[in-house]
Amino acid sequence: MRNEELKIKITELLPMASFEEGGEWLNINLDANDWLPFARQMRNNEALFFDYLFCLTCIDWKAHLTMVYHLSSTKYRHNVVVKIKLDRAKPEIETVSRIWKTAEFHEREVYEMFGVNFLNHPDLRLLILPDGWEGKNPMLKDFEDPINMIRL
Amino acid sequence: MDIKSNIEKKDFPGQIHEAPGGGIVLSKLDEIINWARSNSLWPLTFATSCCGIEMMSVAAAKYDFSRFGFEVARASPRQADVIIIAGTIVNKMAPVLKRLYDQMADPKYVIAMGACAISGGPFFYNTYSVVKGADHIIPVDVYVAGCPPRPEALLNALITLQQKIKSGLTREQIKVPKPEHK
Numbered sequence: 001m002r003n004e005e006l007k008i009k010i011t012e013l014l015p016m017a018s019f020e021e022g023g024e025w026l027n028i029n030l031d032a033n034d035w036l037p038f039a040r041q042m043r044n045n046e047a048l049f050f051d052y053l054f055c056l057t058c059i060d061w062k063a064h065l066t067m068v069y070h071l072s073s074t075k076y077r078h079n080v081v082v083k084i085k086l087d088r089a090k091p092e093i094e095t096v097s098r099i100w101k102t103a104e105f106h107e108r109e110v111y112e113m114f115g116v117n118f119l120n121h122p123d124l125r126l127l128i129l130p131d132g133w134e135g136k137n138p139m140l141k142d143f144e145d146p147i148n149m150i151r152l
Numbered sequence: 153m154d155i156k157s158n159i160e161k162k163d164f165p166g167q168i169h170e171a172p173g174g175g176i177v178l179s180k181l182d183e184i185i186n187w188a189r190s191n192s193l194w195p196l197t198f199a200t201s202c203c204g205i206e207m208m209s210v211a212a213a214k215y216d217f218s219r220f221g222f223e224v225a226r227a228s229p230r231q232a233d234v235i236i237i238a239g240t241i242v243n244k245m246a247p248v249l250k251r252l253y254d255q256m257a258d259p260k261y262v263i264a265m266g267a268c269a270i271s272g273g274p275f276f277y278n279t280y281s282v283v284k285g286a287d288h289i290i291p292v293d294v295y296v297a298g299c300p301p302r303p304e305a306l307l308n309a310l311i312t313l314q315q316k317i318k319s320g321l322t323r324e325q326i327k328v329p330k331p332e333h334k
Contacts, residue, residue, distance in 0.1 A: 130244060138280045145280040148243065152277035 001047070001078045009048060010080075013041050020083075025070075027081045032067075035084055036094040042071060042080075043099050049073045050080070053100035056107065058114040060141045065091050065114060086116065095121040113139035165318075182320065189233075189259065190317035191221040193310075196232035198252065200239030203266040203300040207238040210310075215303045222310055229255040234313065236306075237292075240268035240275060241283040253290040259324040261317070263309055264292045267299040274299065293322050 001009065003026040007019055010026075014034060020027035030038060042050045055070035069082040086093060095118040097104040107118045108127040115137040118124055126133060137143060165187050166179025195217075199207055210217050211225055218224070226232045229252045241249055253260070264286050267273025272284035286292060293316060296309040316322050 128244075143280070148280045150277050150284070 001076060006048075006078060006080060009045075013045070014038050023081075025079045025081050027083055029083050029085070032084050032086060032093050035082075036096070039069075039082075039096050039099050042082075049075045051075065053096070053102055053106075056103055056110065058110045058116060058139075060088075060114060060139065062088075062141050064088050065116065067093055067110070067116065069096070091116040092119060093117075094119050097121060113137060115140065183318075186318050186320055186325075190314040193222055193233045193261065193313070193317075194224060194226050194231060195222055196229055196235045196252065196256070197225045197227045198235055198238065198249075200237075200241060200245060201268065203238035203269070206300045206303055206306060207236055207265065210303045210306045215307060217307065217310055220307070220310060220314065229253075230257060232256055233259070234261040234263060235290075236263045236265050237269040237286045238265045238300075240273075241286050241289065242281045243283060244281070246283050246289050249286065250289050259322075261294075261313055261322055261324065262286075262290055262292045263294045263296065263306075263313060265296045265298075265306060265309070266301055267297070270295050270297065291323050293324075 003021065006026050007021075010017060010019075010028060014030065016031070016034070017038075018029045020029065042048055050071040050073050052072040052074050053069060054072050055068070057068050059066045059068060065086040065088050067084040067086060069084075070079065071082065072079045084093065091114065093116060095103065095107055097107060097118075104122065105127055107116075107121055108124060110116050111118060111121075111124055112126045112129050112133065115135065129136075129138075136145075138145070164177075164179075165183035166177045169176045169178065199205075209215060211222075222234075229235075233256070235253060235256065237249070253262070264270050268275065268282070269286045269292075272279075272282050275282035276284055283289065294309045294313045296305050298305050301309075313322075317325070320326070
């Protein structure tokens with residue numbers, strides 16, 4: 001499906017979603033509460049069939065966090081980007097590790113780097129950082145580490 | 153064609169004294185050992201980022217460090233003489249690097265290749281994970297500037313290390329034995 005067709009199809013599924021166009025891929029902005037049911041539809045809908053989550057990351061905009069999911073369909077070869085705004089003071093979002101298994105460790109990485117709490121995640125603990133780094137979240141813009149870090 | 157070499161070639165250390173029916177070579181044992189060691193330095197296969205690609209290039213056919221005695225890269229520290237730190241050392245990698253160095257048999261030499269291994273380079277500021285210079289972990293004999301250095305620069309560093317060994321000036325050779333505690 002081309003971006004225009006994807007946009008029509010996704011608007012049918014989720015009327016409150018807003019879109020950003022102009023890039024190569026269609027960007028979908030939605031609310032954190034809508035994410036889990038919407039993700040299930042994206043995966044299971046025969047016409048969309050987004051069976052591959054090829055990137056899951058987070059951005060710190062200082063005012064808020066944004067979760068970014070890149071989805072692809074190995075059957076139809078179309079892609080979309082899903083962006084979800086999170087509250088920086090209490091970042092919480094439902095896990096999608098039951099829909100796309102790969103999300104399990106991607107979410108663990110976002111958890112350790114940005115402190116996003118993935119609700120109902122089967123095994124939410126540090127991925128790469130060594131023990132003792134719980135709650136330190138080095139990828140946040142206001143992260144300080146006077147021992148290891150030299151500020152410019 | 154007349155080819156003139158501008159490199160001062162230092163042959164086998166010692167003087168040859170011609171004598172009837174042959175000759176005698178006079179030399180110092182230390183110098184012969186240094187000469188032998190400097191011409192057979194096997195590097196450890198150790199690369200942590202993009203400098204490693206340049207190091208592989210130096211090992212491959214075009215630059216080919218075997219020509220200078222860096223015969224084969226060894227995948228075991230127990231068979232390696234020189235460790236080329238090719239890339240960024242992060243805090244998590246630091247104990248691994250230390251352990252590899254400790255496992256190498258004496259005499260051992262270290263080359264810090266590229267900006268990251270020298271000082272942390274592009275990751276000196278605003279990062280929580282990078283060691284600001286590999287010499288915080290293990291002692292370094294030769295530093296190569298560059299990001300990453302050209303293969304010629306690494307070859308020059310390897311030859312510099314050989315010259316250092318031949319003149320007996322590496323950290324390994326001037327090490328004073330620790331006094332025994334009683």
